Amino acid sequence: MTEKNNTQQFTLWDYTGNVQPAQIKVSILLYSEKIRNELGLHNLLGKDEFELIQNDSNAFLFGLISDQSVKAEIAWSLPFELRKRINHLDLERLSIMTIDELTEILKLKPALHRYPSQMAKYIVLASQRLKKQYQGKASKIWDAPANAAEIIHRLEEFSGIGHKKASLGVMLLVRDFGLIIPDTSSIDIAYDIHIRRIFLRSALANKDSAEEVLSAARSLHPDYPGLLTTPFWLIGRNWCHPTNPNCNECPINKGCAKKIELGKDINA
Ligand code: SF4
Incomplete structure (x- = not known):
């Protein structure tokens, strides 16, 4: 058979x-x-948390960076919780924060991540990279006509994003945000x-x-x-x-x- x-x-x-x-x-x-209809970050997160990563590609990237060693719902709500604590997710301001400053904010109880100093470093470095290379917008990483292999490669250039997170990120962009790419075999x-x-x-x-x-x-x-x-x-x-x-x-x-x-x- x-x-x-x-x-x-x-x-x-x-x-x-x-x-x-x-x-x-x-x-x-x-x-x-x-389970097709039950899938998606919109089912995992509250409405406000989901809308932020849906409407702000930098928040999506920070959620992806945070997706390690904690439950997915904690990782993907980090951008929303961080914005509540500092009243912005402005890339200019994030990119000039010190890692220690951001660590202290992430560490405030309840801590937003199990590894606050690591996440602080990744977020500050990601902000600097987005500013320098992607005109301050993470969406430029996956803008057409990029294919999956290229997007994965670009994501892997960020500190804190290895092959697993990069593949997950592209899969989520396709599944939850309708990104159309020709080479799903590369995900x-x-x-x-x-x-x-x-x-x-x-x-x-x-x-x-x-x-x-x-x-x-x-x-x-x-x-x-x-x-x-x-x-x-x-x-x-x-x-x-x-x-x-x-x-x-x-x-x-x-x-x-x-x-x-x-x-x-x-x-x-
Ligand atoms: S070992 Fe795990 S994957 Fe296999 S049948 Fe049991 S629960 Fe399912």
């Missing part, structure tokens, strides 16, 4: 009776379709704690390395690996917990190898 509609074909069952990745692909795409899955755990447990990857997970995701969905980010991320949040995963309710139950002894220590 083979799946014929995709660039790469998988056999659903091998001769030993083990489940092959194609079964997971079928399940994850069905799940992705089912990788975002290699985060949930995705790492699931890829190990399901046997899609044999070891926890970015290279292996990215390669498995590219094989699973060559046309648009980044599309797999949200459904796998939700499975990690809702079912595939570090301990006591709820395999019975999990959308990829049927194809998963359920090596639940793996990935317990992947927490950050």
Whole structure:
């Protein structure tokens, strides 16, 4: 039994009776379709927080920079909370703040991030880079006619943005803000704690390395690996917990190898 509609074909069952990745692909795409209308930063954030990152591309970039080591909702509401504290998100003013000054503001209780000094540094440096290279507007990074590979490369030039965040950023621009790009195959899955755990447990990857997970995701969905980010991320949040995963309710139950002894220590 083979799946014929995709660039790469998988056999659903091998001769030993083990489940092959194609079964997971079928399940994850069905799940992705089912939750299509529930996805999006607008569901994760309050109305005001979402409107800020929707209308101010620099705020979107600061949210993306903050998306590490904290829950996504905390990261993406940081620009809104920061604006409340300093009464602006003016790039001229942000770019001449000292890192210590901004750290103190982010650290005020409740702290806006687990790593305030790191985020302060990234935001100040990003403001300087936006001013110098993008006329003060992050939207110039992804303005047409840029393709995904170029946008990812430009994002990776910012301090605090590696390949995972850059891929996530482009996926969100496409998914939530209607950016049209020709090469979705260049958008990788975002290699985060949930995705790492699931890829190990399901046997899609044999070891926890970015290279292996990215390669498995590219094989699973060559046309648009980044599309797999949200459904796998939700499975990690809702079912595939570090301990006591709820395999019975999990959308990829049927194809998963359920090596639940793996990935317990992947927490950050
Ligand atoms: S919850 Fe169970 S079935 Fe789902 S991905 Fe995790 S180990 Fe696999």
